Amino acid sequence: MTQTVIATYPFNWGAFLDYLLNPNGMVTNGIRLTIIIAVVSEIIGVVLGVLLALARMSRSKVLRRASGIYIWFFRGTPLLVQIAIVYFAGFPFFGLPIFGGYSWGDVTVFGVVIPGRILAGIFALSANEGAYMAEIVRGGITGVDAGQLEAARSIGMTRALAMRLVVLPQAARLIVPPLGNQFNMMLKTTSLLSVISVVELYTASSIVQGQTFQPFEVFFAAAIYYLIMTSIWNFIQSRVERRLGRGWGEERGAQDRLTTRLFGRGLPSRNQAAVSLDR
């Protein structure tokens, strides 16, 4: 009788802690790259999202249509495929000699050399993020009472000025919670750039794993790093929400505690449930 041999090995706590506490240079660079790519892509994505949302709501039919098609495409196709198209096809330049034509050449900005593949990665992530942010921004703007725009116009503001001073600041309060969610995802989605060999945290970890054959320990350490990054972001986000909540009684106290944000509220006790029903 033959027995199936299941290849297992004991979890090596020492190795795990070593990966976690003494990451090699490639991994620390990977963490740095992950943060830089996520932050830059999110910023470009938000700017793009605001522009796309305004285009989607503009009085020009051409702008509305163009924005709609853009959002439709980027939300309707997998990000992985978009990254591949951008990097391998040089999309959307289709061989025009911009950024080196079909391939993404390195670009020097203020004396810093940015490798083409990182540029392509940021391009793809931003383009994708813009489509999602456009819908979030549009939701935020629509969520602001129409009377606000009328009041702003009745004191002589043009539509553009009213948008900037009255509508968008109020929309921001509605936009930040989903935006935070998007950035949380962005931090993790950077790992998809491994497909075009950007050595961010995940790619760096898998290279280490290929050398040491300790996948569980290596990737578990990577998971902890991602968790730390998203947790720090959670903290920052709650601060931003509190600031934007001025005027709505959210300045202080009304916000969730950090532990609540991270682990949820748990089940309400009987008394709490009764109270919430009363309201």
Add this chain to the structure above:
Amino acid sequence: MTGVNAADVGDGTANDVVVEAVDVQKWFGKLHVLQGISLTVKRREAVVILGPSGSGKSTFLRCVNHLEKIQEGRILVNGHLIGYREVKGRLVEDKEKNIARQRAEIGMVFQNFNLFPHKTALENITAGPMHVRKTDEEQARSEALVLLERVGLRDKADAYPLRLSGGQQQRVAIARALAMKPALMLFDEPTSALDPEMIGEVLTVMKELAFDGMTMIVVTHEMGFAREAADRVVMMADGVIVEEGVPSSFFNAPEHERTKAFLSQIL
């Protein structure tokens, strides 16, 4: 002080006319909401528009600062067409910038206050002067504080609107409109969203404005205000003006059947 505005109405020269609406027609789809409204409001005159809901009175008011388009007729404020330009005898909607410039001269107070919730009471008032009139911040602030004093809310300058009662919010909204130093004030049912005990404080501010000679058009159901503060009362029903007159004769001896029926329901 009550008699001041009547005496100051002037001799009726064109210069003394603030609002001149001529045969204003408006449709919402198939609904003919304004069926030829003609109304003249002179400088320092307070006109109250009464009428059952659906009579088109709020819609007409919103046409005066072009928050609503009109399909026929014309509305002039201070002698200038509002919202439109005349091109070869036809009215074409004006450029947004020009409309905004005209609206800056016309204050509007809304039923739901529409204060900016992310700005303090003071910031609500300074927003217009600073960003539309380009007044510098210091001057805008000091003028805003004077206005807050005038509406009795000097101590609420740094409060956010949602921390204020409805009556206080509406008084801040009046101050916000006054900060633009408008030639005309429009009130669109300013007390309809208020609890009864807060109506008085808003009406008091409005009466003072009327007695100080502000030109104003007020759409309201407050008969007491109309009797005390209005120079003229206009009755609208089904998109037309059915009757108008000075408060004493309007309330004591209404002529039109619709007015009689309306007053008997309200009073």
